[in-house]
Amino acid sequence: MVIEKSVLAIITTNKEKVAGGAPIFICNDFDELQKVAANLEAIIDGIAHALSDELFIIVKH
Amino acid sequence: MNEYTMPIVFGVVVGTIGRMMMLRTDYRQYPTYLHGKIIHVALGFIAASLGAVAVPAIMEMNFTAVTFLTVAATQFREVRNMERNTLSEIDDFELVSRGKAYIEGIAISFESRNYLVILTAFVGTLFYLIWNVYMAIIGAIICLIISKVLQSGSTIKDLVDIEYAPPHFDGAGLYVDNIYIMNIGLPERQEEILKYGMGFVLIPKNLNVVNTIAHLGQRQAILHDVSVSLGVFRDSGTPALVPLIKRDLDDGRIAVFILPQIRDREKAIQIIGAVPVLETAIRMPSKSDVRNREAN
Numbered sequence: 001m002v003i004e005k006s007v008l009a010i011i012t013t014n015k016e017k018v019a020g021g022a023p024i025f026i027c028n029d030f031d032e033l034q035k036v037a038a039n040l041e042a043i044i045d046g047i048a049h050a051l052s053d054e055l056f057i058i059v060k061h
Numbered sequence: 062m063n064e065y066t067m068p069i070v071f072g073v074v075v076g077t078i079g080r081m082m083m084l085r086t087d088y089r090q091y092p093t094y095l096h097g098k099i100i101h102v103a104l105g106f107i108a109a110s111l112g113a114v115a116v117p118a119i120m121e122m123n124f125t126a127v128t129f130l131t132v133a134a135t136q137f138r139e140v141r142n143m144e145r146n147t148l149s150e151i152d153d154f155e156l157v158s159r160g161k162a163y164i165e166g167i168a169i170s171f172e173s174r175n176y177l178v179i180l181t182a183f184v185g186t187l188f189y190l191i192w193n194v195y196m197a198i199i200g201a202i203i204c205l206i207i208s209k210v211l212q213s214g215s216t217i218k219d220l221v222d223i224e225y226a227p228p229h230f231d232g233a234g235l236y237v238d239n240i241y242i243m244n245i246g247l248p249e250r251q252e253e254i255l256k257y258g259m260g261f262v263l264i265p266k267n268l269n270v271v272n273t274i275a276h277l278g279q280r281q282a283i284l285h286d287v288s289v290s291l292g293v294f295r296d297s298g299t300p301a302l303v304p305l306i307k308r309d310l311d312d313g314r315i316a317v318f319i320l321p322q323i324r325d326r327e328k329a330i331q332i333i334g335a336v337p338v339l340e341t342a343i344r345m346p347s348k349s350d351v352r353n354r355e356a357n
Contacts, residue, residue, distance in 0.1 A: 038247050045298045050233035050246035057246075061300055 008046050009058040011037050017055060030054075065117040068189035068197070072116070075201040076109020076182030077102065082205060083174045083212055101171070104140060108133065108175040112182030116190060133179065141172040156295055157288035157304060162278020166339045170212075177208040217283065218334030220270040221263040221315075225326050228260040228318055238262045240309045240316035250301050257294045257302075259324060261333060263315040269347050271313035276342035280306040283317060283336045290332045292322030 011025045012018050013033050025040070027033040030053065037048040037056045046058040084101050111133045118126035145168040152158045159167075181204040189197035217223075226238040230251055235242040237260030245251050265271045273279060284304045295302040304319040321329060346352055 034247060034249075038249065041247065041250075041301065042298070045300060047243075047301045048246035048250070049244040 004061070006060055007057050008044050008060050009040050011040065011048075011056040011058070013054040022057075065190070067194075068186045069110075069113045069117065071189050071194065071197055071201075072113025072182040072186030073106065073109045075185040075197075075205070076112055076178045077106045079181040079201075079205050079208055080105025080108070080174065080178045083177070083208060104137075104175060105178050108137070108178040109182040112179035113186040115183055116186040120190065130179075133175075137172050137175040140175060141168045144168040144171045155285070156293050156297070157285050158281065159285045160278050160281030162276065162339050162341045163282040163285060165278075165341055166282075166337070169340060174208075174212070177204075177211065180204060181208065214340070215338045216334060217263070217274070217336045217338060220338060221265050221274060223330045223333055224262045224264065225330065226260045226262045226316070228254065228258045230255070235318070237307075237316035237318050238314075240307050240314065242305050242307050242316065242318045245301060247301075253294075253302070254320070257320045257324070259319050259321060259326070259329060261317040261319075261329065263317065263333070265313050265315075269345055272344035272346060273338065273342050274315050275308055275313065276339070276344075279339050279342035280315065282339055283333060284319065286336045287317070287319050287321065287329065287332050291319070291325070291329060294320035294322055 007022045009023050009025060010018050011027060011033055013027050013029060015024075015026045018024050025036050027036055033054070033056060037058070040046070040058050041048040044058060044060070046060045049057050049059055051057060080102060084098060084105075111130060115127055115130060118124075145164055148159065148164040148167060149161070152160075152164065181201060184204050185197050185201040188200040228235060228237050228242070230236070230245070233244050233246055233251075235245055235251075235254060240262070245254060263274060265274060284306060288304060293304065295304075302320055304317075306315055306317050308315055317333065319329070
């Protein structure tokens with residue numbers, strides 16, 4: 001089976017809510033979260049999706 | 062020189078002219094320049110020769126010679142493969158890919174055009190031998206007109222009404238009209254998309270059309286054509302800036318989200334309207350007996 005989409009990174013300001021497989025980046029506030037997400041998006045050619053204000057994921061499509 | 066020389070030359074010439082007429086470089090950008098064209102004119106010349114020579118072969122009661130037309134069929138199937146392979150190879154490097162269905166459509170038309178050339182050359186030579194050169198010219202012109210008519214299929218604007226609908230965000234979700242396109246997390250990306258993006262809604266005119274425009278290949282063809290004609294605001298490594306088409310499951314409407322460099326609403330509507338309907342995408346549910354019985 002070919003996996004077409006995968007979560008490459010998780011960026012959050014609330015570490016209580018995340019765990020598991022993908023690399024997790026914990027940020028202090030929303031500004032930092034956005035910067036980290038923007039950089040990661042550019043670096044790994046994925047798309048930054050917002051699940052909520054405190055939780056972003058980078059997905060490779 | 063014998064009695065067949067002039068008719069054959071005539072047939073070959075009109076056939077080749079026919080191929081040149083059908084070979085035009087337009088927004089599909091294919092075939093583009095000299096070398097691509099030379100290949101097709103040369104193949105058109107071969108096709109025309111085959112069509113023209115078939116007539117004297119029949120008149121000389123040399124019926125087995127006509128079987129070489131089967132060789133022609135094999136040959137032109139090869140043309141189709143060649144086009145398919147070339148376009149598929151290139152497709153990976155397009156910013157917005159053509160998609161397999163569109164490529165198949167182009168390849169089919171290359172094959173069929175060669176058969177039209179054979180027909181034109183055949184008719185030209187036949188009329189020349191039966192009547193005279195003037196009848197042959199008339200016959201050839203009729204054939205060329207038929208070829209021109211067969212060449213152009215229907216376009217998207219025959220199937221749908223196209224309306225402009227500006228893209229907007231609801232939270233992180235990008236919408237065109239009420240159709241969800243994708244989730245964009247970063248506010249700066251959202252700003253880019255609102256600045257450069259355009260949205261269109263295609264409203265199907267009847268039930269047959271719903272399935273045709275839902276075809277993924279047809280949708281990709283629309284995106285490709287619009288991107289070629291209006292430019293595209295994206296680069297490799299920016300997957301967030303990707304033009305997308307999504308479908309409204311309730312009523313079969315299609316939302317087109319594009320990021321053109323030329324943001325001209327009217328032009329974009331015309332270009333979407335001029336996208337060819339792919340033969341492989343055409344569905345005719347109204348011709349299904351069972352469905353019609355239940356509907357009545």
